[in-house]
Amino acid sequence: MAKLAIFFALTLSFLPFLSHSFSPDTPTDRRILVLLDDFSLKSSHSIFFTSLKSRGFDLEFKLADDPKLALQRYGQYLYDGLVLFAPSVERFGGALDVAAVLDFVDSGHDLIVAADTTASDLIKSVATECGVDFDEEPSAMVIDHQNYAVSDVDGDHTLIAADELINSDVILGKTKIEAPVLFKGIAHSLNAANTLALKVLSASPSAYSAHPTAKLSSPPSLTGSAISLVSVVQARNNARIMISGSLDLFSNRYMKSSVQKAGSPSKYEKSGNEQFVTELSKWLFHERGHLKAGNLRHVKVGETNEPAMYRIKDDLEFYVDIYEWSGNSWEPYVADDVQVQFYMMSPYVLKTLSTDKKGLYHTSFKVPDVYGVFQFKVEYQKLGYTSLSLSKQIPVRPFRHNEYERFITTAFPYYGASFTTMAGFFIFSVVYLYNK
Structure with a gap:
């Protein structure tokens, strides 16, 4: 009896865990690893991180070169999503490398990659494997002399007021983003062979990628609408990837900043950055469109x-x-x-x-x-x-032998011919045998 009582006590103690294990699965990723160049990004980009936490995500912050980094242990993944806010990292720490990141995506997990002018070859190689090619020109930035944001500080027209958004309610939400999105960073293009990548935020036809202070000795390699500012990829296993050429796009400063597009009389008290990254992250982490x-x-x-x-x-x-x-x-x-x-x-x-x-x-x-x-x-x-x-x-x-119709209307002439032949043969036999 004592053993039986102990068994029931253990069973009751495990009931909460059993009920959690068999609860209906949701598609929303909840455990997210955020890799940073510097822990100061936690405060400078806190609005974005707070938005994720308020929606139930469990964020774990680590430096990108942490020697204890690992995405899986004993064959099981520790996280459901990965955010790379470490554009300048030359080499990941621990067991993390490009192959591990790609295996993470191949296993159906989601990824955010944000770059800037300090983007390393490591970050660019991750993007390339996802079908997105960053501009290889050193220190090149996206420049637009017609669609820049009016600013007293930025006079080189690299602070762009972008409003070329993808027309998709499922990706960006049903509420239209009225204010332009502030972008300052590097350009990328989509690999023509990759049919899974989409431009979410595109540059205008007047934009180009070049060094902002150097004179152009040759035409820029990336110009106009070929430039993508923010792109997404949905893999065939439904893993979702977001690639941005600007880390500042997610910053508190750009989210709170007022914006006025050059040549436009409309001035907005707040840029569209917060709404843009919030709605896009909802799609990315399968809170919508699943x-x-x-x-x-x-x-x-x-x-x-x-x-x-x-x-x-x-x-x-x-x-x-x-x-x-x-x-x-x-x-x-x-x-x-x-x-x-x-x-x-x-x-x-x-x-x-x-x-x-x-x-x-x-x-x-x-x-x-x-x-x-x-x-x-x-x-x-x-x-x-x-x-x-x-x-x-x-x-x-097919039909069995006994499932066909016995007499088909269209075959009546053949039936008549058969019976006529038999009757004729009978008459012929009688005449032949008894006629002298």
Whole structure:
């Protein structure tokens, strides 16, 4: 009895941990490692960090050259997200290197990389592996003589009032960013071979990348709209990456600063930086634009149980549930562009799904007159949303010998010909045998 009492006591003591372990997973990353060049960035960029903490993130600050750095231990990752606010670091400390950062992303975790004019080859190589190329010109900065911010201090037109934002509510939120975003930093371009990278904040056509005080001896390598100021990448495993050419973009100074674009009569008491980085970080850490799908099912019309196979020309109904993470809970995802394929080497049927606006998507169609092993496939990719890929295999058989129609109307002439032939043969036999 004493042993039994001890067993029940231990079981009750572990119940809180068991209930936590089996709680429904959320897509939001909660443990974030922030690597800094200097701990002073904790105070100079505190508004951004406070915003993350207020949304439930657990931030751990370390120097980028800390000899005890590690992203994983015993094969398990210690963090869900990584923020690199250390543009000048030449070499990471501990077990961290470029390969470890890329493995971190390949495992489905998120990454922020911020650079400036002191960006090292290490930081540039991380960005290059993500499909973004920083300008290699030493000390080059983005310059814009038409879209600079009016300022008494910055007279070299490197403080840019940027307003070329991506048109996507899911990435930047539904509330429009009215004030320009202050940017001072280096330019980067997107690798043409990388179709997963997007410009979130672009330079204007009058911008170019060069040393602000040196005379140009040759045309700049990066000019106009080819310059990206802030870019994002969503990998095929739905890991998200943000790359910025300016570390000051996240600073308290730029967030609190008033802004007036050159040539514009409008002056804003506060720049759009805080709203921009806050909304973009919500997307980056999967607080928005994260989809999940499941409960893929199909039945014959008029039945309730899922069959083991279909016969050609059967009528069937297809269902799938799709939900979107709202930041706090899963809500029904409503769209009119979700499709299902009935697939065998190529799609034989492609149907757009209807929705009841409660998360359920459905359609019905007739099984094609081809037998073999088919798949129901839902492949959904939309700007700013995590991609969905679901499939379910099902065999399709032909008619059995006893399932064909016995008499086909179009075959009546052949039936008549057969019986006529038999009757003629009978008459011929009688005439031939009994006629003298």
